[in-house]
Amino acid sequence: MVTTFEELLEKKTIFVDKTVLSPHYVPESMLFREKQLEEIMKTLTPALKGQKPRNIFLYGKTGTGKTSSIKYVLNHFNRQSQKSGSKTEMVYLNCSIYDSRYKILQKLMRPHYPELEKSGFGISYIYEKLVEKLGEDNHIIAVLDEMDMIKELSDLIYTFTRCNDEVKVGGLTLVGISNKLSFKNELDPRARSSLYENEVIFPPYDASQLKNILMQRIELGFQKESVSDAALSLISAITAQENGDARYSLKLLLKAGDVAESMGAMKIEENHVEEAKNLVEYDFASEGISRLPINHQIVLYTIAKMSIANKQKLTEGEDSYLFSGDVYDQYTKMARKVSKTPKSARWYREYINELEAMGLISTVFTSKGIRGHTRLIRIGHNPNDIIQIIEKNIGMRS
Ligand SMILES: Nc1ncnc2c1ncn2[C@@H]1O[C@H](COP(=O)(O)OP(=O)(O)OP(=O)(O)O)[C@@H](O)[C@H]1O
Ligand SMILES: [Mg+2]
Structure with missing residues (x-):
């Protein structure tokens, strides 16, 4: 017989409210993050007094509470700002959606200039509006979560710096967030020093x-x-x-x-x-x-492919480690295949470190053996699953 709503409603359940278990739920209090919250709040407080705060960068591995902490701060900040009649607002942007300078500036300015709802405005027009807005002694704190997803990030940071130089009052402060260690090194030095005025670490x-x-x-x-x-x-x-x-x-x-x-x-x-x-x-x-940037995915895809090929060559019980150098060679080929310029071996090593930190691969260093000092890589999940997931993500076909 088909179930009725009545039956379903009467069914005993162990849950009271499943939404509090959702990853988007922001808890009333953030446990074990007092130090981080205090540091962020202290840094941002000058904005409530009409002064420009320093930029701040939050770093920590996935699931260490960065997004929920900043949302917690944002709620309190905007409430306080309203209460004290300050002209400061804190805006949250997820950069997997707002992934370019254009989209970010447009999103920041749209609430103030309704004409920007329509597309077709050039970047210089939006930039002018930003200068105009800040010039009225407004402060904007832009939270850029998952910042590593932004294309041409250095350009965006220069634009923000230039804008702050141009306005005499008001200002724009950046709160950057990422779980990628390599991200910092990929920025050019000027952008890096501007972004990393203050760093807050979220340990696992x-x-x-x-x-x-x-x-x-x-x-x-x-x-x-x-x-x-x-x-x-x-x-x-x-x-x-x-x-x-x-x-x-x-x-x-x-x-x-x-x-x-x-x-x-x-x-x-x-x-x-x-x-x-x-x-x-x-x-x-x-x-x-x-959620990984494209090059990480290509490296992981290469490892999955090579693991399968390698396994077929091995006899039962033998361990299937890959040589890091071989993986790099294959990665460069794979990147070209999907029309990406392969990154240098230095970046490649960072990607390997991060894939390992996420538990997607494991590695060991050996000092002996035919190739001398080398790093060996092993995949941490079923390689077929990984291939399937990545092919779906980036339309990659082997
Ligand atoms: N200290 C904490 N107290 C209560 N809940 C927490 C805490 N830290 C994390 N959580 C919860 O864990 C989940 C993941 O946290 P969050 O999304 O903030 O991680 P994140 O650091 O932003 O991760 P990612 O780098 O993957 O974006 C959320 O549901 C969040 O509410
Ligand atoms: Mg997050």
């Missing part, structure tokens, strides 16, 4: 911190007593071991809840977590990879 969470973060959500999201302590400890331990990414632990908790429910249980136990882990893994790899 350990198991006990993750446990507390989860407890805060369990309180709001679940019925009382519906998560066993053993399950909670297991989620925290798995996450701490993987990468300390709070987003991963929340997803694991949510999925474990779904698994428990589907098995008719009213309490999440360890076996539900283990089952959920398999489900979360593919989703997670897919999301993580899709």
Whole structure:
């Protein structure tokens, strides 16, 4: 028989409110981030007194609370700004959407100049408007989240610097955010020194911190007593071991809840977590990879392809490591194939470090052997999955 709404409504559930487990939910208080929040707030306070704050850059691996911390600050900042009648506003932009100088300036100025809703205005027109706006003693704090996605970032930073030089009062402050270490080095030195006036680091969470973060959500999201302590400890331990990414632990908790429910249980136990882990893994790899800049994806794709080819050559039980130098050679070919200029070996090493930090690959250094000192690379996930994900992302065909 078909289910009725009545039945569905009456069905017992262990959840009270699933939205508090969503990655977009900003908690009432950010645990273990007092120091970072204070530093950001201190840096930005001059704007509320009509002075231009220094630029600030937030760095930390994925899921360390950068986005939620800045949204927390933004809410408080704008509330305070309104209260004290200040002409300062803080604006949040996700640069995977606003990924060029044009789109960013347009987004910042559109609320003030409705004519910009229409397209077709040149960059110099929008720039003039920006100077005009700031010249009325306005301060704008632009939060550029996932800043590594911006094309020609140095140009954008110069534009901002030039604009600040041009206005006598008012000013534009940048809050940049990224989880890519290599990003800093890819900027040219002038842009770098301007952006990195102040840096705030978000370290990964350990198991006990993750446990507390989860407890805060369990309180709001679940019925009382519906998560066993053993399950909670297991989620925290798995996450701490993987990468300390709070987003991963929340997803694991949510999925474990779904698994428990589907098995008719009213309490999440360890076996539900283990089952959920398999489900979360593919989703997670897919999301993580899709957020990577193109060159990281091409390197990872190359590694996946080579791992498969390598495996076919090996006999049962042999370890399938790749030589870093071979991967680089193949990467340069692969990049040209998708019409990208390959990056130098120096960048390539940074990409490898970051893919390793994300748990997508693992590497070891050897000092012995036929090739002397070399780095060996092994893929961390099913290579076929990775190929499928990346081919979908960037329309790459082998
Ligand atoms: N200290 C914390 N207290 C409570 N919740 C947290 C904390 N840190 C992170 N979270 C939660 O974990 C999830 C991921 O955090 P967030 O999106 O801020 O990470 P991020 O550092 O921006 O990651 P990425 O680099 O991948 O963008 C969010 O749901 C967030 O609410
Ligand atoms: Mg983020």
